[in-house]
Amino acid sequence: MTFFVRPSRTDDIDALYEMAKLTGGGFTNLPPDRPALTAKLARSAAAFGRTDDAPGDDLFLLILENAEDGRIAGTAQIFSCVGMTCSFYSYRLGTLSQTSRELGRTFKAEMLSLTTDYEGASEVGGLFLHPRERAGGLGLLLARSRYLFIRQHRARFADRVIAELRGVIDEAGGSPFWDGLGAKFFGMGFQDADEFNATHGTQFIADLMPKHPVYLAMLSEPARHVLGLPHPTGRAAMRMLEKEGFAHEGYVDIFDGGPTMAAQTDRIATIQGATDATRAAGDAADGGRAALLATGHYDTFRAAWGRIAPSAGGMAVEPAAARALELPVGGGFVHVAR
Incomplete structure (x- = not known):
């Protein structure tokens, strides 16, 4: 059985929507919302239709198709330059050392700082396989096809590529990290905040998220425990990224605390090889x-x-x-x- 990756088409909406309903939440790039997905497909069609080499705020949505029967088996996305129209926020994990001469002690406090350090980078994300197709290297096919697409259209992409991995989500669809931090400032549960972000963008984060560093010691134990960890279903994706040369540089998603991986574009293994x-x-x-x-x-x-x-x-x-x-x-x- 042969599968191939191709650009999305507007008539993929039904298959894409059915897959989006299977993600289980926390999958911002593939919301189970038909208008949002329709807008993504239109944006993708515009990106594929523009053949000049000028960088832009492009979304390339790829589709995995069964060559024998036309069945849609998965999808993946590439963003040419994040943060061009809406700020791209991350939390950066850092350490502040403070010394008291009176006590004769030095304290090292870990903290999260809200940043836009990755603005201007390209991003790979939105990779999802239909549950019945999770075998035979199809996930790897989808993932690596994005890098070959970048290579074939190098001028359209930045010198750094990032990938945000979904963080830990509990059985009820909630996020321990969000419950321990974001929920205190936004007055909404994780699923509502994640869906709002997927359909309306990130301006509400700029409006309401505290700008001062957050000390990890002030977070709940469940929130600290999942910080920087991928969702169990994303561990294989993290290993694939690491094999390509991506590394976790201490940045996490502001919603679920999942790790953000980064690599220099021209050093990505698939592109180099x-x-x-x-x-x-x-x-x-x-x-x-x-x-x-x-x-x-x-x-x-x-x-x-x-x-x-x-x-x-x-x-x-x-x-x-x-x-x-x-x-x-x-x-x-x-x-x-x-």
């Missing part, structure tokens, strides 16, 4: 090596797993992958080891 090639005649299905393949630009971009092998005039590609990519003999593509 990718090579351009031309499809040659021949079949690499049996003796070739497994690779991630991508072809096309903007609204013709596609990515899929496939086998390739050196051949006269370029690289032979297994037929199923070539069909999924709509890649003719003589066509150009990019590949990186699986």
Whole structure:
């Protein structure tokens, strides 16, 4: 069975909405709200439709599709530059040391400071697989296809890429971190605040969030315990990011306390390891090596797993992958080891 990644279309709304209802909350980039998702698809269509290289406030929404029956199996997103229209807030974990000569003691206090340090960075996020498709490396296909898209359109993206991982959410859909901090200043539960952010943006954070540092010692034990931890379902995503060269630099999401990972764009492993090639005649299905393949630009971009092998005039590609990519003999593509 062959799956491929392609740009979203406006008629993906029904499948996208059904997936959004399965996220379980705390998934800001994929809210179970049809108007919000419709707006995302329209914004994505505009981004794919703009073919100049000028950076902008773009959202590229990718879709994972079954090549055999057209079934939608997952989605992922790329933001070209965060913070261009609405401030992009994070909490930075830091330490303040203070010494009392009278007591002869030094105290080190950990604190959270509200920052916009990551404004201007590109962001990968919104990766979600339908529960029935969580096998066979499809999550990795979606994740890594974003980096090849960035490589193919490098001028549209920043020199740093971030990824916000969902934080710990309890069985009732609440956030211990939000309950211990944000709820005290906003007068609303986590789900309401998260949904409001997903549909209206972050200005309400600037209006109501305290600007002074917050001492961790003043938070509840449940809030401190989950700070900087990914949701259990996000641990594999965190490992994938680390393998690509992302690292946690001490920044966390202001809603659920989940970790924000960051990497230099040109040092992301998939981008560094990718090579351009031309499809040659021949079949690499049996003796070739497994690779991630991508072809096309903007609204013709596609990515899929496939086998390739050196051949006269370029690289032979297994037929199923070539069909999924709509890649003719003589066509150009990019590949990186699986």
